[in-house]
Amino acid sequence: MVDVDKVLDDAGLSNEAVRDYVKHWAEHLQPDRIEVVSAADDSRLIEEALAAGEIQPAGEGLYYSRSYSKDTARSEERTIVATSREEDKGVYNNWRHSDEIRPIVEGHMKGAFAGKTMYVIPYLMAPPGSPSEKYAAGVEITDNRTVCLHMIRMARVGIDLINNLAEPDHFVRAVHVTGDLPNLGQGTPEDKRYFVTVADERTILHFGSSYGGNALLGKIAHGLRQAAYDGWRSREFLSEQFMLLGIKDKETGKQWHVCGGFPSASGKTNLAMTLAPDALGDRYHVSFYGDDIAWLWVDPDSGELMGLNPENGVFGVAKDTNEKTNPTALDSIAPGSQALFTNVAYNDQTHEVWWEGKTPERPADTAGWIDWKGERIADRSPDEAGDPWAHPNSRFTTSLANVPNVAADYNDPKGVRIDAIIFGGRTRDREPLVRAITDLAEGVYDGLTLGAEATFAAEGVEGKLRYDPMSMRPFMSYAEGPYAQHWLDIVGAAKHQPIFAHVNWFQRDAGDGHFLWPGYRENLRALLWLCQFKDGEVTGRQTAVGVIPTEDELGMEGLDLPQADLDRILDIDIERWREEMGHRQEHLEQFPNLPEEIWVAHRRVAEALDQA
Ligand SMILES: Nc1nc2c(ncn2[C@@H]2O[C@H](COP(=O)(O)OP(=O)(O)OP(=O)(O)O)[C@@H](O)[C@H]2O)c(=O)[nH]1
């Protein structure tokens, strides 16, 4: 048995509550060694991981790793929110009583670190000194060195962050056990994986994965699920799957901050990292704050709605990331950035990485190339020739500081004032490019009825049309009725109300399926219109479902679009919308205790459509 006190003394970990937690879990998990990890340990951990073959070199200061082939995305079915309060059961949170589920997961975890090192990762999900700091501290325990490397990039990691907490016991207990991946029955009735957030005990217990949100517990499990629960129970803040960006008009000096939710793998990273299109670059500067999570609250002194990104890094989808779609992402993973790539294709001779859409064609010479399953491309049979080289949910992990247009104040614990909140997703018809909503309840209603095609970020759901309220469906931690009320309460308390909008970059031509809007950098045009509309500089065209830009207002300089496509994305298909309202009604009826304001908004939109 390891002398835990000695390890913690040597590491300088003095918080007694954390020490007790580590001792408790050391007893349960039975590791051979314990190591406390700080960001300063990164280069040593990298060397060790290279020596152990857990990662491979991928160019100067870049690394590649592969997860087990049945462990490449979040499993929504195996993800559970547990509490001791039946009233926390929602439609989407997969609620179970903690007394029932805790013993099951803990049973799987018993003795699981035998022969292994237990890494203890003290972290903060927020810049130190932020008003949400109380909810930001956590300590992840893991048996996986690559998880440590990811956490160092994604969170602020260090012993000093946890030693001097104002309330030493107020930290999230986050336990991650990889498990015997080839023997977990992933996706079968014998599935042994459990990804449980015991929200009212601020404890996260994840068993059976080493990938992404299943394993980096600061990110989604704490930063989103636990934080959403904490924000609601304390009535202090919202935690949402939102990107956050800033836009500055260099001519007038005006600045706006826009945050918003799109379901996983629907373009948050790309939008947050966007640069102004060339034709608008002299006038507008876009700065990056965050691509996946935002915490929102009202500042008690100024009364303003504020937001910040609790993360310290980006876990971005590799697919289709290239010079044209996202040059800033490529800069953020340039040689020397210490970025990690997971489940992309790798060349073990040249140490290059590749993914679908990185270049228009695959590398012509297949020598040395290995696909995401670890198989040699050169050995593929003819019927496998067309299979992707990289997994569609392959990712790059890099620190915020590597993003070239990261905002100067991204680390400011005060956060930034939020001017606009947008919702969007992959919707092949019906949803126009952008429609603005000025009323709070109607904005929240729009978020709750966000319908989009599911993506490859979760197992087995790609392409299915489904409602994904506020893009939080996989991350909901309490019931939807109170969730809607909490939104109305928090945002409603702000002195200046943000404008809401629904955006869609993914409308397609019904005939040949091409995207009607070029997307990516051009998306800024829709956001600029929204900011101008908020400031009363343009008036748009009122429709039953919000205000949409006129063609002149959209600002199309430097962009040539077929007139028919432009007409389509700036129009409302009334018939299709009328049909949609019935589905929305059914969707909302699932949620008990939905605030009356939301129903009023629903009826108002339905009536406006009837009269249109
Ligand atoms: N057609 C089109 N595709 C886009 C656009 N923006 C992003 N994409 C593609 O959508 C995929 C996912 O984009 P991301 O920006 O990584 O999505 P995300 O929402 O940050 O994903 P998570 O990290 O899973 O939450 C990538 O393959 C992008 O290339 C766009 O404006 N138009």
Ligand SMILES: O=C([O-])CC(=O)C(=O)O
């Ligand atoms: O959780 C993950 O593995 C990746 C992620 O960011 C998402 O799905 O939104």
